[in-house]
Amino acid sequence: FISIDCGLSETHSYINSYDNLTYVSDDGFIDSGVNGRIDPTTSIGKGSNEAYYTVRSFPNYKRNCYQLPATVGTKYILRAAFLYGNYDRLNTIPSFDLYFGADFWDTVNLTSNDQSFRPELVVQAESNYLFVCLVNTGRGIPFISGLKLRPLNPDMYAPANSSLSLALKTVKRVDVGANNYTV
Numbered sequence: 001f002i003s004i005d006c007g008l009s010e011t012h013s014y015i016n017s018y019d020n021l022t023y024v025s026d027d028g029f030i031d032s033g034v035n036g037r038i039d040p041t042t043s044i045g046k047g048s049n050e051a052y053y054t055v056r057s058f059p060n061y062k063r064n065c066y067q068l069p070a071t072v073g074t075k076y077i078l079r080a081a082f083l084y085g086n087y088d089r090l091n092t093i094p095s096f097d098l099y100f101g102a103d104f105w106d107t108v109n110l111t112s113n114d115q116s117f118r119p120e121l122v123v124q125a126e127s128n129y130l131f132v133c134l135v136n137t138g139r140g141i142p143f144i145s146g147l148k149l150r151p152l153n154p155d156m157y158a159p160a161n162s163s164l165s166l167a168l169k170t171v172k173r174v175d176v177g178a179n180n181y182t183v
Contacts, residue, residue, distance in 0.1 A: 001148070001149070001150055001151065002068065002069075002148065002149045003016070003022060003023045003051075003146070003148050004023065004026045004029060004147040005024070005025065005026065005051045005054055005145075005146055006022065006026045006051075006054065006144045006145055006146055006147065006149070007026070007036055007037070007054030007055045007056040007057075007124060007145070008024070008026065008027075008035075008054050008067065009035070010025050012025055012069070013025065013178070014015060015049070016049065016050045017115065018049040018050060018051075019049070019119035020036060021078070022144070023050070023051055026147070027094045027146075029068060030056070030065070030147075032058060032061055032064045033056040033058045033064060034056065034057050034058075034059060035054065035055075035056055035059060036054065036055050036056070036057055036087040036143070037053060037054055037055075038053055038055065038083065038084075038087045039050065039053070039085055039086040039113070042085040042086055042114050043047065043113075049081075049146075050082060050147040051145060052081070052083040052085065052095065052116065052145050053085075055083075055084075055085070055087045055143045055144065055145050055146070056144055057087065057088065057142065057143040058134055058136065058142045058143065058154070058161060059141050061136075062136050062137075063099075063133050063135050064133065064134050065131045065133040065134075065144065066131065066132040066134065066147060067120075067131055068129060068132065068149050069128065070125035070129055070149075071125060071130060072125055072126065072128060072129070073124065073125065074154075075123070075124045075125075075152040075153075076150060076151055076152060076153075077120060077121070077122050077150045078120065078121045078123060078130065078147070078149055079118060079120045079146075079147065079148040079149075079150075079154055080098060080118065080120075080132060080144060080146070081116060081117075081118050081144070081147070081148075082116065082117045082143070082144060083110075083114070083116045083145045084110050084115075084125050085113055085114065086113045087143065087178060088141070092140060093110050093111070093112070093113065093138020094141055094142065095109045095137065095140060096108050096134055096135060096136055096139065096142035096148075097135040097137050097140040098132070098135070099100075099120065099131075099133040099134075100115050100121055100123060100131070100132060100133075101130070101131045102132070105119065105121055105132075106119045108134075108142070110167045116145075122152065122156075130145060130149070154181075169174070
């Protein structure tokens with residue numbers, strides 16, 4: 001059960017008030033990239049997810065990969081999060097590709113500084129590591145805000161196995177048991 005705040009300083013971890021989860025730095029999961037913070041004038045709203053405040057960008061290399069620990073045969077849901085937030089102060093939103101290992105997962109193509117994108121993938125680990133890679137396609141510098149890795153019950157998402165992953169598109173996530181409505 002890992003919640004990673006990409007771009008967070010190496011020794012820092014915290015409990016996120018948005019989801020009450022402990023987030024850790026991404027430094028132990030990748031060796032490349034540059035830490036950054038979103039522009040404080042970006043309108044992402046009060047009480048927003050703190051994991052969006054920092055990013056790791058990848059100005060060097062065409063392909064940069066996170067190495068996440070896994071247990072062979074275990075199913076996981078893998079969630080990536082992206083919010084540009086004008087972190088580089090260039091006000092030019094990049095577009096780039098996201099891969100799970102060698103397999104294409106999705107294209108990150110944001111349309112505004114304060115828009116987030118959160119693709120999800122259900123996978124079964126074939127080795128002791130899962131690789132999430134950001135690939136520069138020549139349309140700006142890739143970046144990432146956060147990663148989450150959660151083990152799943154083996155019976156969940158039955159079609160997902162070691163030879164087939166399931167990409168999930170989130171339209172809207174609602175907690176139907178909540179006392180307060182949040183988006």
